[in-house]
Amino acid sequence: MSSSASTPGSRADQEEHYRFLHSMLMEKKLHMLFKVYERLRRFVKRAPVPVEECASSLASHFLEDLVQHEWREEVKELLALFSKPHFKARSEGDVTFTIVPASSKQDVASRKKLFVRALFDYNPNEDPAVPCKDAAIAFKRGDILQIATMEDDAWWQACHVGVNNTRAGLIPSQQLQERRVALQRPKALFQAEQVKATVFPGEEDVDYGALTGIHIAGLRKSFRLGKKKSRVKEAACSRRWSSGVHDSVCPPTYVEVIPDHKDPKDRHRLVVLVGPSGVGVNELKRRLLISDPDLYGVTVPYTTREKRSQETEGLDYHFVSLLKFEEDILNHRFLDYGRYRGHYYGTSLDSVRRVMAEGKVCLLDLNPSKLKRIYTLEFKPYVVFVKPPRVEELRLSRRRAKFLSDGEDSNQVRMFSEEDFEDMIDCAQSMEAQHGHMFEALVVNGDVTTAFRELKADLRSLQEKEVRWIPAEWLRLSPVMARRSCGLLAGWI
Template sequence: MNTTHLLLSANSRHHSNDTSGNCSTIPAMSLYELLSVLPSQLQTHVDSADDRTFLHAMFRERSLHSLIKIHERLQQYEECCPTPVLDRATSLAQGVSRELQATSLNAEVKELLKLLSNPYMESLLSVHDTVAQKTYEPQLPPLPDDIDDDEDSVKIIRLVKSKEPLGATIKRDEHTGAVTIARILRGGAADRSGLIHVGDELKEVNGIPVDDKQPEDIIHILAQSQGAITFKVVPGMQQESPAKEPKMYVRALFDYNPEEDKAIPCKEAGLAFRKGDILQVMCQDDVTWWQAKHDGHTSGRAGLIPSKHFQESVLQLSFSLIVSLLFSPPASFRRSFRLSRRDRKTNKSMYECKKSDRYDTADVATYEEVTTYRRAPTEKHRLVLLVGPTGVGLNELKKKLLISDPQHFSVTVPHTSRQKRNQESDGVEYHFISKHLFEADIQNNKFIEYGEFKGNYYGTSLDSIRSVLAKNKVCLLDVQPHTLKHLRTVEFKPYVVFLKPPPVEHLRETRKNAKFLSGKDDKGSAKPFTEEDFMEMINTAQQMENQYGHLFDKVIVNDDLSAAFSALKVTLRKVELEAQWVPVGWTHS
């Protein structure tokens, strides 16, 4: 079905005429009172049940109530609007001055003459006359003279064109060929006017019949129109539910540009957004296209976005292809998500996790319903998850946070199955447990991540996170990205920070003297970064962002460690003090 957008601009200056008859005012009682009385008064005079139903539906019609409101507002304007007593104040002041000069010039007369001759007073009176003589009512052209009196159901609607879009789409019915209003966008000029409704059949635009025209031709007519635009429509039979704004907000988990979408019925009606944007969904009546607006934007107009169901259907084929590639990825792709031998020796918080060889097959990301959440002083802190490729500086940032406020920030103590060394203490460097117990905990899903190195297990447990949070501290945890969705629970309410490397030329400059330090069990010498390390870091970061970017709450580019640290501190402070958007399941109604 061909659908397109009315590229009409309209403002609130509009009027509607019904060709079936004339209107008159009712001075004795208000129109609302009359409407409330008429159904009961007519009850005894109407025999047919269908006629009674018709009358009740007519008196409940939204457009009728809108017209009544307009009528009453106009009456109030006529009764209360102040009108100038005269429009020639300047000439009157000049005449008074001449009269006064012919009289005896006592102190009062001199003061009045001085006042009337003051340049500011003369300017004020001149402005008064200009305003009083000007007509500010909109000048609308007369209604067409060739209206067919037999068409008692036809409405003539005239809208004054402005820069604001009308906010409606039209379509041609494949069976009847009629051009009808397909949808009214919430908050647009058409919705606010109350004169145009879904299902109305469009007959003429500015006196030009549209029965034989395609929607694109109608758009061209509207684009060429200037000033007032007249529509001739046949009211539809479709009943509309009262317009109201639902309190439903979603976080966009993908980028969308209607200009690049061949499926959208009208590109001009589409709403562009970026991954992470918060959208207020205004209407979900259409299973394919929702109406939404950006949260916080002053404009109340809605735009079209693909519905969750439709977007998932569109991506299903391509996602299936991606999944098939992920189950048999190229060697270079597998390598980017597996710790190298040097990484295993160097980074204490990273383990060769059994699930990290490839991306997991998460659901297609479309929208996530969210609400605002502010942590109460009595609540535990939110878990802070740090994500990024090896070498990007996660450990350095974590250490700087711990040093800056050790009473506020803390980290988990990992578990291991290796033997405790003489200088180590249980619960300080590691929680030392037997290999049998470690394997039992793995089976019971007690570990977020775990891996094996030289025959010994290493891992981070859920209980170690709970232990830090129970001390009323902020738990800092750097994890591999596949674990994010398992930690996004109402218990932890994690805030995810993705640390991103700068462009490769900046890496060469800022890390030319940096080295990989030796790690947990070896005492190997530090090694400098190579060009291969830089490229692997950037490629891995891009893959992480593509696959898991919809789960990131904040992205910080570590171009300069001090700047990145300051940005992270400010961000975490806001998380504690300000309201944040979180999944609806994380709050309690």
């Protein structure tokens, strides 16, 4: 085979790059830049000479002119700059000033308040495209930013919220960041198909009492994706934040949020753990329950199979008739459900409400495709994405680790193959691309002990926060709560 022969995948990449370059070259702003460049070249050819040869004398005259307008804030800044010793005795050569629009915290606060949660890390020192590194600000995933202006298509102005002495600076716009990541995303994310698969608990439930000496009702094999039932790679069709309806294939960048002031009467937020099969979601949930059973609780699943002699109604399962289960399906009372060996199994929304009404933090382990059912102001879900580490660390931590399989005998050790590692990482990338706008926290589970410690500390911090930032779309879906929360934004900052 010739080395120059191209595969379908490479042709798709070439077509994508061609479309991107074509759109860039056809933009009016690029043509305007060429015109500006030609004007500057003509100016340079004229070889203009400075008004004065002596730079220090020129600076002195400039200061005299500035003094007449020292009441203006920007002039005060220039006066302070030119009064410094190294400006009074400048060396020969050009001195270039980079002038950017200034936005103080007061200016930002006086405008319409638009807050976003960043869904990626950004360091301007590592960005060759930023117009001025000193004029940009860095941020981490999860940081709350207040947008000052979105007038430029490529660079917005924003400042950090909750940080003292912060300044407004440049950040990549949603459009720019989406375009960047779209060119780097793996080929699997270009697939248009979306496969949905659910694995339901088997006849033999995991006996955690044998492992810990504590019987935990409702903690069993979850309804998440299973390895043996199907190898699933979810399509990366993420949602667009700006319109409120995410209807195109693009990576998550920012999500609009609003402040939610904690009330002593408020119930605990629902905590949802999501992640690919094998990453250790169920183990982290188990450890949380054991660490503080008075604080954390789980739902008791429903089933249509017969109760066994050693089982207790309402503790192991809620045993209901086939007619009742199917009636609840028609009335949309199940968050997740399915059939296994001729019997229905499911998680009821009422069971979630029951745990929350007890004053506990309800822990759910969900397929991210089911998040929309509970992504509302009623539940205020705090979604934690459990992510696998790099493949090298996966090999070290999983090869001999005693992880319980989601679809196998609980007494067997789950052994991972290279294909398992690839599937886990690919599935995690697809989950993040498609549902990342709903992930409020991220835990990398390389070492389960370290991951559990980080998760527990994060949840403890969540309980202590007086102001929580929730997605603005929750209020749009709840007009009553929207009216109740109108005063929050008016008094913020």
